[in-house]
Amino acid sequence: MKKIKNYDEIIVKENSLVILDIDNTLIKFNSMGKTWWKDRIEHYKQHTDAETANKLVYDDWEVTLNIEIPEPLDCDKYQDLLERIKMTNSKLMLLTARDINLKDITINQLNDCGIQIKDVHHSYPKGKKVKELYEQYECDKIIFVDDHLDNVEDVELEMKEYNIECYLLDHENL
Numbered sequence: 239m240k241k242i243k244n245y246d247e248i249i250v251k252e253n254s255l256v257i258l259d260i261d262n263t264l265i266k267f268n269s270m271g272k273t274w275w276k277d278r279i280e281h282y283k284q285h286t287d288a289e290t291a292n293k294l295v296y297d298d299w300e301v302t303l304n305i306e307i308p309e310p311l312d313c314d315k316y317q318d319l320l321e322r323i324k325m326t327n328s329k330l331m332l333l334t335a336r337d338i339n340l341k342d343i344t345i346n347q348l349n350d351c352g353i354q355i356k357d358v359h360h361s362y363p364k365g366k367k368v369k370e371l372y373e374q375y376e377c378d379k380i381i382f383v384d385d386h387l388d389n390v391e392d393v394e395l396e397m398k399e400y401n402i403e404c405y406l407l408d409h410e411n412l
């Protein structure tokens with residue numbers, strides 16, 4: 239796993255499948271900053287088990303997500319990344335832990351942030367889904383980018399036999 243601060247640190251090789259997370263990777267909600275998720279988990283864990291805490295935080299997050307307007311994290315460096323993906327005959331798709339019932343709002347929010355992409359997949363955990371996508375699309379290498387350590391670790395574990403590069407993004411504009 240490589241820790242990075244922005245998309246310009248992502249190395250795209252020929253014929254790669256580039257899989258990016260959405261929240262705090264491409265777009266952000268100002269009321270839910272970098273440590274929001276972790277802080278909320280800690281709060282709930284005082285009263286309940288880890289799994290329930292995770293579920294409760296997800297529910298809180300979904301409420302805010304439905305009312306707040308997101309902003310893109312870095313339009314210029316995102317465009318540069320798109321250019322590198324194109325130049326290397328690579329393919330881009332997004333993989334989010336957002337529930338599938340947020341499919342339409344997710345596409346709309348991405349569009350509003352200037353991110354026009356239809357290839358959006360919903361799954362949590364992410365490891366098995368990355369394997370499924372890899373088996374579906376012919377590529378020489380997978381590049382996975384996410385801001386949550388547990389997602390990166392899950393993907394690394396599931397894909398350890400494969401040619402994959404995982405990036406843990408702690409975006410400089412968050």
Ligand SMILES: [Mg+2]
Nearest residue numbers: 259261262385
């Ligand atoms: Mg995220």
